[in-house]
């Protein structure tokens with residue numbers, strides 16, 4: 531494919547050459563770990579033209595120059611534009627059932643539930659972390675006094691902000707059992723009609739942070755469970771391998787790593803054993 535302007539109805543189009551695509555996807559890979567295949571060309575174009583328009587730029591040459599010359603101004607917007615943030619409450623529900631039916635009873639029996647640390651790595655807009663918090667609170671009646679902490683991180687600053695706000699369209703909780711909705715969400719009224727806010731008891735278990743998994747991790751503590759679901763799907767295998775090995779270094783012996791439905795550690799990382807559907811355990 532060569533680089534003539536892509537038509538977008540009546541909206542002004544920009545010339546997007548193979549060279550533009552290659553330079554930009556290289557920058558995506560370097561900064562995020564995400565490797566974009568050839569068929570992601572239109573997707574990248576579509577997402578970045580919004581940035582060109584917002585900045586009033588004439589073409590992709592100007593945009594690439596801006597990223598090189600003033601990364602402090604634009605690199606984060608660029609990253610936010612290229613991430614894919616699809617998520618939902620209790621997505622892949624069997625992972626939350628595993629926590630409630632197997633892991634929490636086990637840790638409780640071993641006296642290891644107090645001080646439990648859980649990391650939602652690549653948390654997007656926060657639904658995963660709040661689902662973990664609901665599962666914790668529903669299992670441990672006195673969770674607030676047990677020093678249980680959930681870290682929720684993502685490299686995209688706009689989704690981390692949404693996650694920390696904890697306000698969602700009501701449509702996001704459709705299908706959730708009514709008793710759960712009643713217990714954990716407040717319905718908005720007036721200008722917030724049609725929205726729900728997660729209750730303070732959930733939010734207070736969670737710390738939200740911007741964190742790029744490809745860069746050094748500042749955390750001091752070791753984790754009992756790491757959720758890293760549907761994040762590495764666009765990483766190449768060596769990048770996945772590096773990341774999963776890094777997780778192995780911050781997960782306690784006997785701790786767990788939970789990944790997404792289309793992901794696997796097979797031939798990528800041998801520091802965990804598979805104990806359930808996309809659920810891995812680090813040996814003692």
Ligand SMILES: C[S@@+](CC[C@H](N)C(=O)[O-])C[C@H]1O[C@@H](n2cnc3c(N)ncnc32)[C@H](O)[C@@H]1O
Pocket residue numbers: 561562563564613614615616617618621651652653654655658683684685686689741742743744758759760761790
């Ligand atoms: C598809 S969402 C998955 C959200 C949630 N874990 C789930 O399964 O529902 C993937 C998230 O990974 C984040 N992500 C991608 N690369 C990342 C990186 N290098 N460091 C941190 N987060 C990253 C994206 O910003 C995005 O929000």
